[in-house]
Amino acid sequence: MIRIIYGKKGSGKTKKIIDAANEAVKSSTGELVFIDDDNRYMYDLRHEIRFVNATEYDVSSPDTFMGFICGILAGNYDMKQLFIDGFLRLVKSEMADLEPFFVKLEDITHRHGVDVVISASAKDDTVPEFLKKYIVD
Numbered sequence: 001m002i003r004i005i006y007g008k009k010g011s012g013k014t015k016k017i018i019d020a021a022n023e024a025v026k027s028s029t030g031e032l033v034f035i036d037d038d039n040r041y042m043y044d045l046r047h048e049i050r051f052v053n054a055t056e057y058d059v060s061s062p063d064t065f066m067g068f069i070c071g072i073l074a075g076n077y078d079m080k081q082l083f084i085d086g087f088l089r090l091v092k093s094e095m096a097d098l099e100p101f102f103v104k105l106e107d108i109t110h111r112h113g114v115d116v117v118i119s120a121s122a123k124d125d126t127v128p129e130f131l132k133k134y135i136v137d
Contacts, residue, residue: 004134013119030080062101087120
C-alpha cells in the first residue's frame, strides 16, 4: 500500500511522517526504513528505524530513485515499511510527471509486501488525478 502525505510547505508533513514511523515501530514485525534528503531529522526517529540519507547515493531522478528503492528492498528481505520524506526534492521532478513512477512503485512494493508512506510538498491545491487514491489526511 502507498500512502502520501501531500500539502503545502510548512503544513506539518514531516512531523506527520516521523510520527507515523515512530508509531509503526510498536507494531511492525519487520524492518522499517526512513529515507530523507538530509540528516536533519535522523535523531527524531526511534533507533529501531534504519535512516538513509539518499543524497549520499547520487539519487537525482525518478529512475535513479526507483533503482535506489529496489536496492534497499533487495538488501532488506524482511522490510515491512518504507518512509520517504521530501520525495519531490529527491526525484527532482514535478508530481504531475510521476505517474509511471507510482505504477512501478505500486507493483514492486506489492510484490514484496512493503507499505510505503511518502511526504511531498504541493505547489498549489491541484492534485494530479492518479495521485488521489494515495493521499491521506
